[in-house]
Amino acid sequence: MVSLLLDGLRTTFSPGIFPFLVIGVTGGIVIGALPGLTATMGVAVLLPLTFGMESTPALVLLAGIYIGAIYGGSISAILLKTPGTPAAAATVLDGYELARKGEAARALSVSAIASFTGGMVSTVMLITISPILANFALRFGAPEYFALAVFGLSIIASISGKSPVKGLLAGMFGLLISTVGLDPVTSFPRFTFGEMNLFNGFAIIPVLIGLFALAEAFVQMEKIFEPSHAIETNFKRGMISLKETIALMPTMIKCALIGTFIGSIPGAGADIAAFVSYNEARRSSKNGSEFGTGCLEGIAAPEAGNNGVTGGAMVPLLTLGVPGDAVTAILLGALIIQGLQPGPLLFTKNADIVYGLFASLFVGNILMLIIGLLGVRLFCRVVELPKRFIIPVIITLSMVGAYSMNNSIFDMWVCVAFGVIGYIMQKADMPSSPIILAVILGPMAESNLRRAVLMYEGSYSFLWTRPIGVVFLALAALSLYSSYRRAHSS
Amino acid sequence: MKKAALVLALASLIFGNAAFAADFPAKNIRLLVPFAAGGGTDAVARALAASAEKHLGQPVVVMNKAGGSGAVGMTEGAMAKADGYTVTMVTREIAWLPQMGLAQITPDNFDLLALINEDPAIMLVRPDSKFASVKDVLEAAKAAPGSVKFGSTAKPNFYLLALELNQKVKFNQIPYNGAAEAIPALMGGHVDFTMVNPGEAISQIKAGQLKPLGVASDVRMAGLPEVPTMTEQGYPIVTGTWRGLALPKGTPADVKAVLADAFQKAASEKEFTGFMNGRTLGIRFMKSEEFKTFVDNDVKALTDIVEEVKKQQ
Structure with missing residues (x-):
């Protein structure tokens, strides 16, 4: 295996491959950072360009975009309160708060280091124990997915900011809109009012862009002639120190493992991993009460978690031939179009490609760290730009992003509608993140609950007879309890 | 005018x-x-x-x-x-x-x-399944209607309906979002069988992770010549x-x-x-x-x- 990896490294640094990795990672960071353009979109849009390429550079380019974009989403989350991708929605909570204190450079450097750690740990896990992870992931049936979704929903309590009731209301609203579309069991249209575009429900991307990017742009528009974003007043240029990095290591490694694990479960991706990581870091931290006010751990946890998914999501792709998340679903298509057989046969028939991919994940993560840290100063300049330039750009990108996910004008209207909803919520001091969490997890909870009931022929005994499910339900109870205690002690 | x-x-x-x-x-x-x-x-x-x-x-x-x-x-x-x-x-x-x-x-x-x-549709089970033929699957469903779990790639599922209406049997249909979800559910043993298009499961079939029982077609497939048709096995199902x-x-x-x-x-x-x-x-x-x-x-x-x-x- 070591010699295969060394061969892979040699391939990665060859002149026919390395430039594609650099382009992929850099392009991915830019795509991720631009509000409205996501990792999934970046990979989907560039997929056709790879058809004429050799297999290895094509995969390296797409994998580079994937890891770059998952990290890049945090840049706009921190600086503009606008997550560039759904995976960075949890990073807003502490990242933006820290930036507002003038410590944007510290926030950005934590994010780069945590993303790097997440990516490296998950790549190591991918190379060493992917068969074990894959076998464990296969044990996830409908009851386990349902329990995982319930656990995820319990996190609403810990991301609701000052008022749990408002967070709960937002979460309920999110669950309500997640019921729009064809019924997952009978295919009967619900709340669609005959609108065909709603048959698949509200697409998550336009909802996210509306609630965060557009709503924030609307709020900032009120103060458009003030000099610039609120951040710059006492701007500090320093990044985090080595000592702080070492102190954050345990959190980052733990969250990287959470991300790898969630990534390896088909159907659960970086967005869920980021929230679960944030929640776990907060629960186990000594300074849990500082979360949400701009603490380093609150940035490190979701960023290590979401980049942990990048390696994890490759596990089912490479061992089972099924995608681990939305991005690897497109990578699967790329493999097929390249004439490769995803799944275990890839290791025996095309080991050079697999190990080339592994090596390029390592190198890609290192490139991401270097670009991320070198770019901190440059990124910070964004907030020094006058608002009257930034806001039109954000609105334009938002509309492009809402449209381009599915080439849909309808989605642009969805985005505008949620922009208005998000604006009203900000005015009412209601948190938006619970809506996103509910829109991601609501369909997962519903369809898996109903699947599980069908499997058990009408019985609900799966709630207490499936060990993995019981663990997640217990974690959900624990998560609610610790949020309750925190609310009462403060 | x-x-x-x-x-x-x-x-x-x-x-x-x-x-x-x-x-x-x-x-x-x-x-x-x-x-x-x-x-x-x-x-x-x-x-x-x-x-x-x-x-x-x-x-x-x-x-x-x-x-x-x-x-x-x-x-x-x-x-x-x-x-x-x-x-x-x-x-x-x-x-x-x-x-x-x-x-x-x-x-x-x-x-x-x-x-x-x-x-054509192809019927798949796990390699360790108790079902070794299309007959086994249908007999089990006839013996206890609704007991055999079918991992469905979409609802309504016309492959399953073709099977059910042709053979007057009833399966317990568990609906998933496409083959990408139904295939891991079958591999993990959460359902008993599924029917997909061969291209959707060819990686798993070639790797021996899933076993094809029959093709719902008049003739065998060129790409999988060893898999018998359902018609050959006495069940004229074409879908x-x-x-x-x-x-x-x-x-x-x-x-x-x-x-x-x-x-x-x-x-x-x-x-x-x-x-x-x-x-x-x-x-x-x-x-x-x-x-x-x-x-x-x-x-x-x-x-x-x-x-x-x-x-x-």
């Missing part, structure tokens, strides 16, 4: 186009795919587009427009300007979505251009899916002829056939008229099944 004016306007439009047909195509041709990038329909479309460019002398740009089991993209394709610059990849969904009330368009809203691909090309209704005949010719050549191009064979995707080409009869027959064949689905809703 108004009607006459409209006819006149339409006629001038059509003949106006005809005057330009000699230069057709003068710009990019858009191939609308009603499913997301990276899926099976997308793969077929992209491979075909690449081969068709040579014969059309213009780029063929694939545009994905997913949603509503294909209804969103196919509706847009039917409503597009009938100038030949928008070609839609239609799938078997067009035969049943309208009957289910899930799409406002029907095959009659299209000028059907050509059938490209047809795939599957198909994909073809269609134009908006009213596309000028000469434009249609140019496209038909180019796509027919593309479908027999070595690159395309090599790609399809490599992915165990079946090639079945039919010209416009034949394809129309084929679709009409499929719509009729699905009518009873759709009635059954509506009863279950």
Whole structure:
């Protein structure tokens, strides 16, 4: 295996491959950072360009975009309160708060280091124990997915900011809109009012862009002639120190493992991993009460978690031939179009490609760290730009992003509608993140609950007879309890 | 009077186009795919587009427009300007979505251009399953109706309904979102069997992670010659899916002829056939008229099944 990896490294640094990795990672960071353009979109849009390429550079380019974009989403989350991708929605909570204190450079450097750690740990896990992870992931049936979704929903309590009731209301609203579309069991249209575009429900991307990017742009528009974003007043240029990095290591490694694990479960991706990581870091931290006010751990946890998914999501792709998340679903298509057989046969028939991919994940993560840290100063300049330039750009990108996910004008209207909803919520001091969490997890909870009931022929005994499910339900109870205690002690 | 004016306007439009047909195509041709990038329909479309460019002398740009089991993209394709610059990849969904009330368009809203691909359904179990043949699966379901769990890639599932109505059996259908979810559910032992298109599970079949029990076709598949048909095993069940090309209704005949010719050549191009064979995707080409009869027959064949689905809703 070591010699295969060394061969892979040699391939990665060859002149026919390395430039594609650099382009992929850099392009991915830019795509991720631009509000409205996501990792999934970046990979989907560039997929056709790879058809004429050799297999290895094509995969390296797409994998580079994937890891770059998952990290890049945090840049706009921190600086503009606008997550560039759904995976960075949890990073807003502490990242933006820290930036507002003038410590944007510290926030950005934590994010780069945590993303790097997440990516490296998950790549190591991918190379060493992917068969074990894959076998464990296969044990996830409908009851386990349902329990995982319930656990995820319990996190609403810990991301609701000052008022749990408002967070709960937002979460309920999110669950309500997640019921729009064809019924997952009978295919009967619900709340669609005959609108065909709603048959698949509200697409998550336009909802996210509306609630965060557009709503924030609307709020900032009120103060458009003030000099610039609120951040710059006492701007500090320093990044985090080595000592702080070492102190954050345990959190980052733990969250990287959470991300790898969630990534390896088909159907659960970086967005869920980021929230679960944030929640776990907060629960186990000594300074849990500082979360949400701009603490380093609150940035490190979701960023290590979401980049942990990048390696994890490759596990089912490479061992089972099924995608681990939305991005690897497109990578699967790329493999097929390249004439490769995803799944275990890839290791025996095309080991050079697999190990080339592994090596390029390592190198890609290192490139991401270097670009991320070198770019901190440059990124910070964004907030020094006058608002009257930034806001039109954000609105334009938002509309492009809402449209381009599915080439849909309808989605642009969805985005505008949620922009208005998000604006009203900000005015009412209601948190938006619970809506996103509910829109991601609501369909997962519903369809898996109903699947599980069908499997058990009408019985609900799966709630207490499936060990993995019981663990997640217990974690959900624990998560609610610790949020309750925190609310009462403060 | 108004009607006459409209006819006149339409006629001038059509003949106006005809005057330009000699230069057709003068710009990019858009191939609308009603499913997301990276899926099976997308793969077929992209491979075909690449081969068709040579014969059309213009780029063929694939545009994905997913949603509503294909209804969103196919509706847009039917409503597009009938100038030949928008070609839609239609799938078997067009035969049943309208009957289910899930799409406002029907095959009659299209000028059907050509059938490209047809795939049978294949029955799969885990290698350690207690079921070793199609017979075992059906016997178990007959002995205890509703006890055998079927991992369904979509609801309604016409493969399962074909099996159930033909054999008068009842399975416990567990609905998933596509093969990407149903296949891991089967591998993990959460359901007892599934039926998908061979191309969707070929990786797992070749790796020995899933075992094929029978093909729902009259003849064995070239890519999996060792797998017997269901008919051979005494169960005459023939079902599957198909994909073809269609134009908006009213596309000028000469434009249609140019496209038909180019796509027919593309479908027999070595690159395309090599790609399809490599992915165990079946090639079945039919010209416009034949394809129309084929679709009409499929719509009729699905009518009873759709009635059954509506009863279950």
